[in-house]
Amino acid sequence: MSQFFKYKSTADLEAENAxxxxxLRFHDDLAPLFRPVTIAGRTLGNRWCVHPMEGCDGERDGAPGELTFRRYVRFGAGGAKLIWGEACAVTQESRATPRQLTLNESTKSAFARIVTDCRAAHRAANGDDSDLLFGLQLTHSGRYSYPRPVIATHDPILDPRTVANRATGVTVTRDDPLISDDELKRLVDDYVTAARLAVEVGFDFIDVKQCHRYLLNELLGARNRPGPYGGSYENRTRLAREIIQAVRAAVPAHVVIAVRVNVFDGIPFHTAADRAGAPDAHALPLANGWGMSDTDPFAVDLTEPLRWIGEMRQLGVTLLNVTMGNPYAQPHYGRPFEYPPLDGYESPEHPLVGVDRHFRATEAIQKAFPDLAVVGTGYSYLQEFLPRAAAANVRDGRVTIVGVGRGTLAQPDWVRQLLDHGKLDRKRVCRTFSYCTALMRSKQHPMGQFPTGCPPFDKDAYGDIWKEAQQLNVKPAKPAGE
Incomplete structure (x- = not known):
């Protein structure tokens, strides 16, 4: 039983909107979503994007596993023309989990298989893959690196929430050293090496990931870091700028340079006594943060993100994916949900307010840069009404391309459903009950991480995995009436 989402029609949603x-806008004519668009001379066949979602199903060495191949075959067959490959660590030390993908000489043949299998599935189901763009997201997990946290700047709110030693549970303190300037400089070569390999195995675009408080995003807001990579705006954007320049110079001109970037960090939330989310105690002005005022951490401030997006365009970025928040600290910002996982808090706001925050921020960026291919986020919460909101936003120039994340795990063929039937299969629509998040946070697996997917709607792959997770006492709260 839903606690927020009780809407039976767009009229119900429009009344709630008022x-x-x-x-929030809705449009019954889905034609805008199936018009091609040109990105850096490449034709994209429709306006749908599969968002980058980590399956946590790689091998110990960072190679994709069988569930990884299965996911990308399903994504390829689904009909979306933009497939944004998940986060791939640029070094073993920068992995967020022991099963995160890592592209290097020893794993590149497996990545080549992902590209080949995905494209073959797309051709078999959709007839043509010449207008399909498939890319890879390059990341350094920073303070969320699995082997040990790599701290770019000391944050008085996040440090006490960042585990420094997994065996003891000891958290980061101000005595823990920051990653040095020289170490940051050396990362440029790691990104270039991974980018070259990504092109070699067949990816069409490279995403220099700058979101969700991983390393490059943390540096964007590192106002209290000393030296050339912190403090001023120019310093905080320095490493991302150096990486983008180096990657652009290292790969062929036909390869699209993309960025998924936070436009609003926000501050962490915790679970209050009534299980509702409540903001952590914080002092003003804030020490760090990106896309928000240091004196009003609950309001989106696009001044610096807009400046940075404009500069990234000059550096050769032609595809931008807009996101916000920190999945470890305030997941309701990044992906508005109906029910949280067991270790999470209830949404402190109506999830439609979170959807609206995404739409408004993305619109401001798209209107500022009308010729930039902008991918929007926050759609899965709208469930079966997602396509109509997407059509309205594309029609109104609020966004170029619509990204779908959790909804793709539940119904990877959603684009084919729309083409064949004009609507989604309601029996397989993601209800944002956070099963996928619960699996992602389950660590008792022999490999240190359970693979994640959609147990309710993909029982063949994840039914037994879910049962195993339940047996190990990592079951999330079950929504009433389900």
Whole structure:
């Protein structure tokens, strides 16, 4: 039983929109979503994107596993023309989990298989893959690196929440050293090496990931870091700038340079006594942060993100994916949900307010850069009404391309459903009950990480995995009536 989402029609949603004062729009004609668009001379066949979602199903050496291949075959067959490959660590030390993908000489043949299998599935189901763009997201996990946290700047709110020693549970303190300037400089070569390999195995675009408080995103807001990579705006954007320049110079001109970037960090939330999310105690002005005022951490401030996006365009970035928040600290910002996982808090706001925050920020960016291919986020919460909101936003120039994350795990063929039937299969629509997140946070697996997917709607692959996770006492709260 849903606690928020009780809407049976777009009229119901429009009434809620008026009550909440949000700016959610809906359009019954889905034609805008199936018009091609040109990105850096490449033709994209429709306006749908599979968001980068980690399956946590790689091998110990960073090679894709069988569930990884299965996911990308399903994504390829699904009909979306933009497939944004998940986070791939640029070094073994920068992996967020012991099963995160890592592209290097020993794993590149497996990555080549992902590209080949995905494209073959797309051709078999959709007839043509010449207008399909398939890319890879390059990342350094920073303070969330699995082997040990790599701290770019000391954050008085995040440090006490960052585990420094997994065996003892000891958290980061101000005595823990920061990653040095020289170490940061050396990362440029790691990104270039991974980018070259990505092109070699057949990816069409490279994403220099700058979101969700991983390393490059943390540096964007590192106002209290000393030296050339912190403090001023120019310093905070320095490493990302150096990486983008180096990658652009190292790969062929036809390869698209992309970025998934936070436009609003926000501050962490915790679970209050009533299980509702509550903001952590914080002092103003804030020591760090990106896309928000240091005196009002709950308001989106696009001043610096807009400046940086404009500069990234000059550096050769032609594809931008807009996101926000920190999945470890305030997941309701990044992906509005109906029910949290067991270790999470109830949403402190109506999830439609979170959807609206995404749509408004993305619109501001798209209107500032009308010729930039902008991918929007926050759609899965709208469930079966997702396509109509997407059509309205594309129609109104609020976004170029619509990204779908959790909804793709539940129904990877959603684009084919729309082409064949004009609507989604309601029996397989993601209800944002956070099963996928619960699996992602389950660590009792022999490899240190359970693979993640959609147990309710993909029982063949994840039914037994879910049962195993339940047996190990990592079961999330079950929504009432389900």
């Amino acid at each position: 009550r909440l004062g949000t700016d």
